[in-house]
Amino acid sequence: MGIWTLGINHKTAPVAVRERVSFDPATMPTVLGEIQQLDSVGEVVILSTCNRTEIYGSSNDVNEDLIVDWLSRHHGIERHELDSALYCLTDDKAVQHTMRVASGLDSLVLGEPQILGQMKSAFAVAQEAGTVGSELGRLFRQTFSIAKRVRTDTAIGENPVSVAFAAVRMAQHIFADMSNSSALLIGAGETIELVARHLYQAGVRQIVVANRTLARAQHLAQEFHAEAVLLEDIPTVLPRADIVIASTASPLPILGKGMVEKALKKRRHKPMFMVDIAVPRDIEEEVGQLSDVYLYTVDDLRTIIEENVRSREDAARQAEELILAGVDHFMRELKALDAVQTLTDLRTSIDALREDQLEKALKQLQNGGDAEKVLRQFAHTFSNKMLHEPTVALRKAGAEGRLEVLDWTRELFNLTSTAPAAADDSE
Template sequence: MHLFAFGLNHQTAPLSVRERVAFPAEGVALALRDLIARPRVSEAAIVSTCNRTEIYCNTQDPGVVVDWLAGYHALPIGKVEPYLYRLPESEAVRHAFRVASGLDSMVLGEAQILGQMKDAVRVAEQAGTMGQLLNTLFQRTFSVAKEVRTRTEIGANSVSMAAASVRLAERLFPSVSQTNVLFIGAGEMIELCATYFAAQHPKSMTVANRTLERGEALASRIGAKAVLLSELPAVLPGHDIVVTSTASTLPILGKGMVERAIKQRKHKPIFMVDLAVPRDVEPEVGDMNDVYLYTVDDLAGVVQEGRERRQLAVSEAETIIESKVGEFMTWLNTREVVPVIRALRDKAERLRRLEVERALKLLEKGEDPCMVLESLSQGLTNKLIHPPTQALSKAAANEREDTLALITRIYGVHD
C-alpha cells in the first residue's frame, strides 16, 4: 500500500489557478474512473471545493497521478506544478486529519469541509475507486474530526462565508432589509447564504437555477420566488445584492449583461458575491464603477474575525491529530507485513501436513507410535530450522553480523 495525497488550495494557488483544476460535481466519478485506469494507481478519491482540489490515492507512482491532473484539465504541467503540495504516507494522513478538522480552511474551524469530504468519499465509493487503504483513511479522518470538534473549541465563533457575505452587504447598504436579493444556484453554499440573508428580512428574494424544480424547493423554504437561469437578463436589474455559486464551468454573468443591468438601474450599485470555482462572474465585472464584486479570496479578511479565540485551540487539536497519525501509521505498517506473515504461515502449514502424512503412513505400517511421534517432531523441527541456519551459513562476510543479530532477535536466542 502506497498512500499519496497532493493538490492545491487557497494558501498555495490563486483563484485563477484553482478554477482551472476544479472538478464539477457531476464529473468527479468519471474523472476517478479515468484515473484508476492509469497504470500503478489502485485507489483514488477527489476533494474539489471552492478553496481546494486534492487527490488522495493508493499508487506506486505518484508522478503518474500528478501528470494525469494536468492532462485531464488540458494544462501544461508547468502551469500546475508550482502550486502543488505533494504528501506521501504520514504527511498525507496528517493533512487529511487537519483538513477535516477545519485546521487547513480559510475559515479556521469551519465545519462545511467535513461534509464536502464525506461527499467526496461517497462519490468515490459509487465510482468503485475506494479500497481498504482509503476506506480506512477516511473513516479514521472523520473520527478524528469529530474528536477534535468535541474536545476543543476550534469551531467557536467561526465566521462562515455565508455570514461574511451578509457582513459585507451591511457595510454597503444602510439596511439589508431595504434590498432585493438574488441567489444564483440552489446548492449547499447558496442555501447557507440564503438562510443568513433571509434572517435580515430583505424586501424580496429570488432564486435562479438551471432547473426550476430545485430552485422552487429552496425558494419555498426561504419565502422567495424561483426563476430559470435563462431569465437572468430580465431579473438582474431589479436586484441590489447578487450571491452566486453554481457548478457551471463557464461564467453565468458576463460583463455585457451586467452593463445593461446597471444602465437600467440608472447606475444604482450592485453588490455581488461570487462563491463559485470556477467563477460565475466574469472578472472584468469587478472593474465596473457601480459593481462591488467579491470572490471567495476577497472574503478572507472578513472570515478571520473571531480567529483569535479559535487559534488557542489549534495546539490542542494538533496534539490529538498527531497521536492519531501515529495510530494510523502503525495500522498501515502492520498491513504491509501481513502478506509475508501469511506466506510464512502457509509454508509452515505445508511442512506440517507433509510430516503428518508421513507419520500416518508409518502408523498404518504398524510402526511404534512413540518412534513415529519422535520422528515427526524431529522432521518438523529440522524443516523449520533449515532456512535460518542456511541463511547464516551462506551469509557473506559483510552480511553475517547483521544476519546473526536478526535471527538471534527473531528466535529469542541468547548466549
C-alpha cells in the same frame, strides 16, 4: 500499501488556477476510474471544492509524476503551471492532512463545518464508483470520527464563520441599511442557503433565488419568503439586484459581461455588489472591469475571515492535539495490520514448504523406507530449506555492515551469544 495525498488549495494557488483543476461532479465516477487505472494507484478518492482539489490514494509506492502528468493532460494545463502549486504528502503526513481538512483546520475559514459534509460526499461517490478499499475506507472512517470529536470536544465550531457569512459581512460594509437592498442568489446548495440565512438575519427581505432546477429554488425560497426563478430568467431579474452572490457547480460562467452591462443600463448605472464563491467561477472575470460593479471572489474574503479566526486559536490548538492522537492511533493500527499480513505470508510460506517435504516423506514410507531414517531426513531437509534464504540474507547484511538485521534476528528467535555449557566432571 501506503497513504498519500496530492492536491492544490487556497494556500498554494489563486482561484484562477484552482478553477482550472476542479472536477465536474457529473464526471467524477469516470475520473476516479481513470486515476485508478494509472500504474501503482490502488484506491482513490477525490475532493473538489471551491478552495481545494485533492486526490487521496493508497498505493505501494506513489508515482507523483505519473499522477501530475495525468492531471495536466486531463485539464489541459501545462505541467510547469501545476508544479509550483501542487503538494504531495505521504504516510502520517497525509493522514494528518486528511484529518485537518475534515476538521476545518485547513480551510480558508477556520473550523467551517461544510468541508466535513463535502468530504463525506466525496467518499460516498468513490465508494459507489468502486475505487475505495480497506485502507482508504479505514482512513476516512477514522477521519470522520476525529472530525466529530473536534466538533464536540472543542469550541472550534462555536459562532461559525463561513464563506457565506464573510460575503454578507462584506455587503454590510457597503450597504449601511441592508433592509433597503435586494439580493439575487445564484444556486441553491448549502452555501447559498447559508448566504440566504445571513442576508435575512441582516434585514434583507427582497431575495431572488435562481437555480437550474426550479423545485430546488422554490424549496429554498419558501423558507425566506423569496422569489424562485430558473437560471435562464436571470437577465430579467438581474437589474433589480443590488447584491449578487453566486455559488453553483456549473463548469462555465453564468453571468457574462454583456448580460451585466445590459442590467446596469436598466439600473441607470446604480452600483452592484457581487461575490463569486464558486470554483470554477460563475461570474466572468471581465465583469469586474465594469465601473459600476464591485466584484469579489472567494479569495477576496480572506481579510474578513482572518479577523474572525483569532478568537478560535485556543480551540484550534486543542483540535490539533486530537488530530495528532488520531494520526498516531491510525498509524499504529496500520502497522499492526502490516505485521499481521507479514505473519500470514510467513506462515503460508512455511506451511507450503512443510507440506512439500511431508509429501515426499510419506511417499518414502509408503515405499518401505526406514521410518527413523525418513523422519530424520525430513527434519534435516525441512530445516535446511527453511533457513536457506534467511541465511543468505543474514550473510549479506553482515558483509554490508547492517548489524541491526542481525540484532533483529536474535530478538525474533530469542537467541543468545552464550556458548554451550561444558560437561560437569564432578559427577
